[in-house]
Amino acid sequence: MVLKKQHQAPKDVTIAGCAGFCGGVAIAVKGAEKILAENEVFCIGDIIHNSFVIDALKKKGLKTVSSPKDIPPGAHMIIRAHGLPLEEIASLKKKCCVIHDFTCPILKKIHRDITQLKRKGYEIAIVGNPLHAEVKAFVSRSGDKVSVVAKAHDAEALPYAARRAIICQSTISDELFVGLAAKAISRSARTLVIDTICSEAKKRRKEAKALAKKSKMVIIVGDSKSSNTMILSDIVGKHCAVALISSADEIKKNKIRYPLAIVSGASSPRGLVLDIARKVC
Ligand code: SF4
Structure with a gap:
């Protein structure tokens, strides 16, 4: 994902330049939407760790299952950004499934x-x-x-x-x-x-820490199932108050403190971050 400039809103709210999907999640979600326009699609495990996005994809026909056994022979299936074990891919190939591989590059x-x-x-x-x-x-x-x-x-x-x-x-x-x-x-x-921590995750952590140091509160948009979101929460929590939310409905306006910053986990769409920003500006 291209690092965008931080956006400063009138009410002392800063939106992180990195907020929104990471590159790997963006590829998986866009790819899934394209296939879902024509076919029902299966995915083993949640396609990403964000229930807001998963619910939207489910409405378009995405079926989340827990093993290759749950996928009918010949069906379209997605390999999510996290990738799949080789044995599961082999078993899907045996069933002649149409495999769309969106493992993060x-x-x-x-x-x-x-x-x-x-x-x-x-x-x-x-x-x-x-x-x-x-x-x-x-x-x-x-x-x-x-x-x-x-x-x-x-x-x-x-x-x-x-x-x-x-x-x-x-x-x-x-x-x-x-x-x-x-x-x-x-x-x-x-x-x-070999340090195989994702460079995008490191960039987000660095930005979240810098914003936390100059804010009274940081809203983290993400899901508690996402490990990168929970690490952001730990980093930010050392410097200021944290509110972890996954949708705009969860905002408690009377609890918001300014200056405020908004960051997000890698599985949260930038559109959702901007919706949340509109509510607190
Ligand atoms: S956070 Fe995970 S899915 Fe996103 S770019 Fe990094 S490795 Fe890929």
Whole structure:
């Protein structure tokens, strides 16, 4: 997504230049809308972590299911921005489904890097949440010796390896990655640490922190299911009051404090951010 200039509204409200969909989410949502104009489409898991957007797509015919078993043979299906495990893609291909792959290009690059690292003989350790869809997609590409490190104990209990590459879920916090990678390093003779946190997520965090420092309150537009939204909330909460909301109806005008800034998670459309801004200006 192109970084737009911050917009200053009359009532001391600043809208973050980064607010709105990230590049990967924009590709998935626009792609889904295009296909839905002609076909019913299935998606394994929520297409993005934003119920406002999901509800709008459901009205257009999007069906969210939990496994390839729930998709009829030959049906159109979307691979969401987080990607899918290889086994699930293989099972969809067997059923002759029409697969529309909207895996975020940044995550596809990480998939290619994992394949290369495996070829070079590295065991892969992924710092992140093992239940997150993105991490499951990484694991499926990482071979039999893959490990997921979610907490200190996991890092300390890693089997000893001759060569290990440590990567991470693209939306975890820098502190978590650095802390757990530092603990995991001693569990291999040769270790390659690769920071795979998404650059767009980093840009949003930097902007949110700068805005929080000069505001009395920051509204974060996003869903509590979104890990990048919750990290923004942690960052902002260290400097000023935070209101996490997912729709304009949730605004409590008497609780708003100025100067106010509005930022958003990667799964919130800019149109929704502007609707919210109109209510508080
Ligand atoms: S946050 Fe980054 S990695 Fe995740 S979908 Fe958006 S652009 Fe891709």
